[in-house]
Amino acid sequence: MKFLFIYQYLSIGGVETIIKNRIKFFPKSIKIDLLFLYKISSIEIFEGLNINKIYIEKNLKKIKNIIMENKYDYIISIDTPQVHEILDNINEKTKIILEVHTGYYENREYIRRKNIPKNTKLIIVPSKSFKNIILSELNNYNIPIYELPNCVDKIFFEEYEFKFSKIISIPILWVGRLDSLKNWLEMLKIFKKLIEITKDINFELVIVGGYKSNKVDVDNFKYLLKEYELLDKIIWLPYINYYNMPKIYKMVSYRGGFFISTSKSESFGMTVAESMASKCPVIISNIDTYKELLDESKGGFLYELGNIYDAIEKINILLNNEELKNEKIIYSYNKALREFDPIKHTKKWLNIILKDN
C-alpha cells in the first residue's frame, strides 16, 4: 500500500509530530511519501523513519505530476486546501482522507465553503468538541467524521533524572506560536499580576515559541516584555529541538513549576497532552477542548478564559496543595498512557481509514 501525507508546512509543529508518530508504528508493508508545500525548518523530525520520499513542492503542476505518477492508494490531506482541486480530479482508486487539525477559524474557510475533494472517504478530527465545531461548519454536508485523539511520542512518557544542588525559582512554562489564538498577551498579564501579588516566591516564565510567528506579534511581544518590566524574569526559547521538549516539561515539573495554556481555541491541545504524559501539572483555559482533555478538571486546573484573577487563584491552589496537585498529575498521566499512546493511536487510525475497504 502506498500512502501520501500532504501538509502545508514542514516544521516542528503538532501536525508534523503526529505524522511522525504514526509512521514509527506503521506496518513495514506501507510505503510512505510526505509532501510539504513550504519548508520552514529542517527535516530532523523525520530522520531515521521508514519514509520513501519527502517532497517539498508548492508548484501545483508539479504536485499533480507527483500524485499522478505515484498512484497512491491513500492520500491524507491535512488542512491543505491548495491541493484539493488536484485531488478532485484523480483516479477513483485513490482514496482521500481529510484531517482537520487547525484551530484557526480563518484556516478552516475551506470546510465552511465545502471545498472537499469528491473521492474523500472520511474526515478525521482530534477531539469530540472539535468534531462538533466541524459538524456545524460543514452544515449538514454528508460525510463521515471520526474523532481520534492525537498521540504523544513515547519519549514524553520516559523518566528523566535531574541532579541539582538548589532550586532558585519556580518555572511557569508556556508553549506555542506567538499569536492571538494562543493568547500570549493573557499569559503576560497573568504573569505580571502574579509577581506583583506573590512577593515571597521567585517565578520565572519560560516561553517556548516564536519561531514560526509573525514579525508584528514577535515585536509586540518584545515590546510588552519591556513595558511590563518582565525582562529579568523571562527565559525565551524561540526554537527547541523536538526531542528536547520532554526534558523541558519534566524539568519544569521537577522544579515545582507547571505548564500554562491561555489558548482561545484548540482542535486538540498537543502541548497539554505532552505535559500530561510528562507528569507536568497544567493550568489551562476553560475552552471545550481543554475540558475534554482534562475530563473537566480531574487531570488539572481550568481557569476562566480572560479572567487573570481566576488563573492566579488556580496557581495558588496548585502551589499550596501538593496532594491535590499529585492527584491530578497521576490522573493525567494515566489518561495519557491510555489514550495518547502512539501504538494504540496508529492502530485505531489504520482501522478507521481501512474500514470497509
Added chain:
Amino acid sequence: MRNFIISLKRKYIISLKIIKEEGIKTFFKKIFMKIFNKLITFTNNLKFKEFAKKTIEIAKEKDKIIIIISGVKFNSYSGNRNTNIALNFYKRGYFILFVYFTWNKKEETEIGFVNKGIYLLPLRIFMENIYKVLELFYFVSKKIIIFEFPCKESIDIISISKIYDFLVIYDIKDDWEEFYKLKEANWYSKNIEIFVCKNSDLLISVSIGLKNKFNDYKPFIVPNGYDPSNFNIETKIEISRENLKKGDIIIGYFGHLTSAWFNWDLIIEIAEKYPNWFFEIIGYGMPDGLKLPKNINYIGKVKREFLYYHVKKWDVSIVPFKKSLLSEHSDPLKVYEYLYMKKPVIVYGINHLKNYPYVFVANTIDEFIELIKYSKEINIDDDKLYKFLNNSLWNKRAEKIEFLINHISTQKNIFIITNWRFR
C-alpha cells in the same frame, strides 16, 4: 502624485520652520548631514553585498562561525579581550564576524575584512540586516554568538540568533552595573543584563567576583590573558637610567585612567611623600584639571608595541585602583602584561589578584609603600613566572572557551533550564 505633493509641501513647511527658528546656516548644515548620511548608508549597503558574497565562500569553507558583539572597535586602544578572542578563534579555524557598537554613524569607520577570516561590521548595520546576515550562515554547522556587553539590542539578537540555531554566550568581562552607578555606562540596563544571563547557553566571567555576582547562572571563569606578539621585547633596548629623572624607584602604570577606578589620591599622596620616587603613567581617560606632583610623569597614550621601551626601565609596576566592587570584579589585562615584561606588580583594590605570582596586594597606603620597597629587591624566578604565563596566553583562553562550547553544544537551549545552572 497626490502623496508626492503632500510630502513636498510638508518638507517645504519644515524647511521654513528651521530657517526661521535656527537660521539659514543650520538649515544648510542639516541638508548636508542628510545627504552625507544617505551616502554612508548607500556605501554601506554596497559593502554589505560584497560582505555577503565573500562571507558565504569563507564560512562554507570553515564551517564554524563566531559573531562577537563588542562594545568597542576591533582596532580600539581598549577592549583588548574582544579583539584577542576574535583573533584567537580565527586562528582556531573560525570565521569571525566582529560587530561593534558606535555612538553615531560617523564612528562607523571599520567595515570589511581585516584578514581572510575576520569581518568588521558596525552594530547598527548588523541590526538593520540581522535576518539577512544570520541567514547567510544557515548551512554552517557550528554557530556561536558572544556578547561582550549587554547592549539594548541583546533581546533582538538573542531571540533571532536562536531561531537560526546559534549558541549564545555572555562573556562578563566587567561589572557594567557598577560602571553605570558611577555614570560611566549610561546605556546599561540591569533587566537587559539579566535577560542576557537567563537566555544565554553559556556564561563566562573574568573574575571570581563576577562569578559570585552571577552565581545563579553558573558562569565559568575564563580570566583575561596576554599575547606576547603585542610586545616588542625581543629587541634589545638600552635605556640609560641617568637620562631619566633621578629616583630611588621607578614605578609605572599603563591603562585606563578613569577616576571611576584609578586611585589618583593614593598615587599623589605617595609621590608627595617620596619625592625621589618616580612615577610614569601611560594611558588615557585622565580626569581634567588634575594637578600632579613633579615626580609623576604623565606620558599619554603609547601603542602596545612601544610599551616595552617604557616598562623596561621600571622597577615595579602598579595597579592602584579604588576599593570598590567595580575594581574587585575586574581582571586587569595589564597584570598579565606587566608580568610578561618581568615586573612585579603592586595592587590596591583588587584582592583576588593575590593568587597570581609576583603580584602583591596592599590593603592600606602604608602596605602599598612597603610592598613597593620590598618588590624592588625581589628576584623573579623565571620558571615559576613562565608556568603561570604559559597558561595565561590568549590562545589558552580560547582553548578553554572552545572546550566549554563543545561540552554544551549538544544541549543547546535545553541547557539553559536544565543542567548547567543547577550543577
